[in-house]
Amino acid sequence: MSLKYIQLLPTNGKPPTHLMICLHGWGANLHDLAPLAEAMNLPNFQFLFPDAPFPHPHVPGGKMWYDLESQDYQGLAESRQMLIDWLNSLEETTGIARSHTILSGFSQGGAMTLDVGVTLPLAGLVSMSGYLHSKLQPIPKESLPPISILHGKHDPIVPIAAAQKARDTLTALGIDVKYQEFNMAHEIKPEVLTVVRNFVLDAVHDYPA
Numbered sequence: 001m002s003l004k005y006i007q008l009l010p011t012n013g014k015p016p017t018h019l020m021i022c023l024h025g026w027g028a029n030l031h032d033l034a035p036l037a038e039a040m041n042l043p044n045f046q047f048l049f050p051d052a053p054f055p056h057p058h059v060p061g062g063k064m065w066y067d068l069e070s071q072d073y074q075g076l077a078e079s080r081q082m083l084i085d086w087l088n089s090l091e092e093t094t095g096i097a098r099s100h101t102i103l104s105g106f107s108q109g110g111a112m113t114l115d116v117g118v119t120l121p122l123a124g125l126v127s128m129s130g131y132l133h134s135k136l137q138p139i140p141k142e143s144l145p146p147i148s149i150l151h152g153k154h155d156p157i158v159p160i161a162a163a164q165k166a167r168d169t170l171t172a173l174g175i176d177v178k179y180q181e182f183n184m185a186h187e188i189k190p191e192v193l194t195v196v197r198n199f200v201l202d203a204v205h206d207y208p209a
Helices: 036-040 076-094 108-117 160-172 190-203
Strands: 005-008 018-023 045-050 101-106 124-128 147-152 177-182
Touching: 018 036, 018 076, 018 108, 036 045, 036 190, 045 076, 076 101, 076 108, 101 108, 101 190, 108 124, 124 190, 147 160, 147 190, 160 177, 177 190
Parallel strands: 018 045, 018 101, 101 124, 124 147, 147 177
Antiparallel strands: 005 045
């Protein structure tokens, strides 16, 4: 079983040189973060927005990566493996190397980004209003992509302490973590995307001028 997704091709009409993947949060779906592609202003990038595999129990049309209401986060192991398999297949289907790929996510999607992303040789990871949902998987030494963690100081859904814990845990592993707090709640404001864009451009050093 593969992940369903929508894709947005580069706005310059040329073949993509880089790839950015955006994972939605709990109860959203593959359409939720699609507007970020235009807002990011990365004309050489192809964007992919996958659907989480499980239906949300309360939101019609909503999806989830795992059940936040279950004690053992039911579905996490399945989603983790599906996401890894899907990410590993993209190099063949898109022609874009993992070293030219950015994995990002919001809220539960940010948690999946941190969980899975540190195990793969990607260009960089972006967690917006995310958290660490469990102990990290074994991390290959050749991996350790740089990570951007962005969070609202007034987030009522995922407390700012969760972002600080993620920062400290990942930094202790020797990962380059760029951390920034914003005067916002559980949301993505334009100033967040400005920081994300700058991080992405720094992470992909050979991005066309």
